Amino acid sequence: MRFDELSIPEEVRQGIREAGFTECTPIQEQTLPLSLSGKDVAGQAQTGTGKTAAFLITLFTRLLENKGSKQQPRALILAPTRELVVQIEADAQLLGRNCGLVTQAIYGGVDYMKQRSALREGADIVVGTPGRLIDYLKQKVYSLKGIEMLVIDEADRMFDMGFIADLRFILRRLPPYDQRQNLMFSATLSQRVMELAYEFMNMPEKLSVTPEKMTAERVEQVLFHVSRKEKFPLLLGLLRRDGMERTMIFINTKREAEYLFDRLNANGFPCRVISGDVEQRKRMRILDDFKQGKLPILIATDVASRGLHIEGVSHVINYDLPQDSEDYVHRIGRTARAGSEGKAISLADEDGAFFLEAIEEYIKDKIPTEWAEDDLFVHDYVRTPRPKRKPEAKPAGGRGRSGDRPARSGSGGRVKPKPAAAAAPSAPAPAAEGATGETPAAKKRRRRRRKPGEKTEPGSSLPQGE
Structure with missing residues (x-):
């Protein structure tokens, strides 16, 4: 189907x-006739197949047909990550540049205050x-x-990231479901997502494109079984052999990502x-450099596995196999987008092999396996020390690692000193041992603190008179 037919x-x-689109993708071909007629849609499709354009075209069409006030938002698009919000806004600016609608x-x-001021000034479409x-x-x-139109993108990710309570908080403050149009799109639509759809949408039409195969058609997948110690030498060999111009490497933890x-x-x-704790401005600069080829x-980490549309990603490497099977689909979906081709390479070590069976069961396919020749491994590489773990901060007012106890209340912040040992009773000393007739241990027990003004005899630790 061509867009001219709609x-x-x-x-x-x-x-x-102006965006260069002429023909509809499968998800757009199934979605647009229904959504343009005003029906609610819950659509499932592989990542990178044009879900964003499908709901944006519907949204612009509805808002242009129904004139409304610009003082308050007329359309709301909800997304789980900041990267996805930025991507949706960029696509909206591209497709809707001639519509005269304000997107925020x-x-x-x-x-914080800049966004607050922009929102107070008014916007037709809010993406957040x-x-x-x-x-x-x-x-x-x-x-x-x-709000006349609601779009929820990557709803399953909302559940995974713990946003479902916040999502329900927002949905309960919208106009009734039959007074707005509702669209939901995701790469996966689980049972819990559909329960959310039936609760807050108006009899949604459920659409699914190519459900028999979860991964994109044009992604060439390959798996290497390798030990943990050999992963990095193999990675270097692959990078040198294939000359990967634009590559995304996914890893499970932030600490291992920094080491790599x-x-x-x-x-x-x-x-x-x-990763998740990289400052937002810095994260956007890094993504811009990657998109521009610099x-x-x-x-x-998996914070970037969804919602990023980056042209020309030639390779995706799973340095660690993901623990969540769905994340495998989203990771390799960063390549072979919009009809292009790409390659996804996975390295399965001693730990990752345990996740392989669940991944293959989820994608309903076996990942082709290759065995690396010895000359593919690089052994003359530069070694770097593993970053040290940051020391844990001592809890305020609690015990430190040495077992220190907090000061008691009412002591002015000072720890009460331990009481001095009681003086030994005056009893005849046992058999003489040395010049004083006492063992060193007995001397120590008999010592007591001097009173102010007391003097000790030369060579003795006892006050005068004892």
Whole structure:
């Protein structure tokens, strides 16, 4: 189906042409006839197949047909991650540049007051993550009473990241479900997601594209079984052999990602790391450098496995196999997007092999296995020390590692000293041992603190008179 065959306003058609789109993808072909007629849709499709364009075209068409006030948002798009929000806003600016509609992105990690002011000034479309949207909503910066259209993207990720309570908080403050249009799109639609759809949507049409195979058609998958010690030598060999121009390497933990970053840079492969605790502005700069080709390799934890549309990613490498089977689909979906081709390489070590069976069961396919020849491993590489773990902070007012107890209340912040040992009773000393007739242990027990003004005899630790 071509976009020209659909009933779309000319302003939207012009944006589609400027974006270079002519024919609908499978998910767009199934979704647009239903959504443009006003029906609610819950759509499932592989990542990178055009779900974002499907709901944006519907959204622009509805808002242009129904004129409304610009003082309050008319459409709300909810996404689980900041990267996905930024990507949706960029696509909205591209497709809707001729529609005269104001789109505002709301997410954490950037200027709080700047976003607050922009939202107060008014926007037709708000794209945001649940947390900051709720923050501004409680401050009454904006209202949800004028929402005509709701879009939930990557709803299953909302559950995975613990946003379901925040999502329900927002949905309960929208107009009734039959007074707005609702669209939900995701790469996977689980039972719990569909329960959410039936609760907050108006009899949604469930669409599924190519459910028999979860992974994208044009992704060439390959698996190497390798020991933990041989993973990095094999990775270097693969990078040198294939000359990967734009590669994403996924790893399970932030600490291991930083270690891999040090090793790759030391061996002549420039790269950067993005993870959940990287400051938002820095994260966006890294992604821009990667998109523009200034950065050949990007190391990422699963925070970056969804929602990133980056042109020309030639290879995705699972340095660690993901523990969640769904994350495998989203990781390799970063390549072979919009009809292009790509390659996904996975390295299964002693731990990762335990996740392989569940992954293959989920994607309903076996991952082809290759065995690396000895000459593919690189052994003359530069070694770097593993970063040390940061010391744990001592709890305030609690015990430290040495077992120190907190000061008692009422002591002025000082720890009460231990009481001095009681003086030994005056009894005849046992058999003489040395000049004093006492053992060193007995001397120690008999010592007591001197009173102010007392003097000791030379060579004795006892006060005068004893």
